[in-house]
Amino acid sequence: MGGGSNAMGAFTEFLKTSSVQLIGVEAGGKGKKIGEHAVRFPNGKVGVIEGYKSYFLQDSDGQMQKTHSISAGLDYPGIGPELSYLYNTKRVKFVSATDKEVWQLCNYLQKQKE
Numbered sequence: 001m002g003g004g005s006n007a008m009g010a011f012t013e014f015l016k017t018s019s020v021q022l023i024g025v026e027a028g029g030k031g032k033k034i035g036e037h038a039v040r041f042p043n044g045k046v047g048v049i050e051g052y053k054s055y056f057l058q059d060s061d062g063q064m065q066k067t068h069s070i071s072a073g074l075d076y077p078g079i080g081p082e083l084s085y086l087y088n089t090k091r092v093k094f095v096s097a098t099d100k101e102v103w104q105l106c107n108y109l110q111k112q113k114e
Helices: 004-016 083-089 099-113
Strands: 023-030 045-049 052-056 092-098
Touching: 004 023, 004 083, 023 099, 052 083, 083 092, 092 099
Parallel strands: 023 092
Antiparallel strands: 045 052
C-alpha cells in the first residue's frame, strides 16, 4: 500500500470501529541484521528526530541505523507519530514481510488477474 501516510488514510475510517483489527506491515527487507530491514517494532526506540517524537531504529548513541527495503520510501528508520500512538494504545498491530514475501505476493496477485 505504501508508507505510513497511506496506512493512516486506510485506517482512519476504521479507527473508532473496535471490531476491525488494524494491521500494519513493516519492511522486513532481506534479513534480521542491522541495515537489512526497516522493522521498527518491537526493536525501535523512542526518539525525537526531525522535530517529532516516535519510534526509530537507532544505535546506542541515538544515531539512525541503516535500513533496507525493496520499496522506495519504506526504508526510513522511523515511523510516523500517529502510527506510534496507535501502536502504544494497541489499536494497531505490526507485522513484517520480507522482500521475498512481497515479491511472492505480487506474483500471486498478478496471476489472479490473468
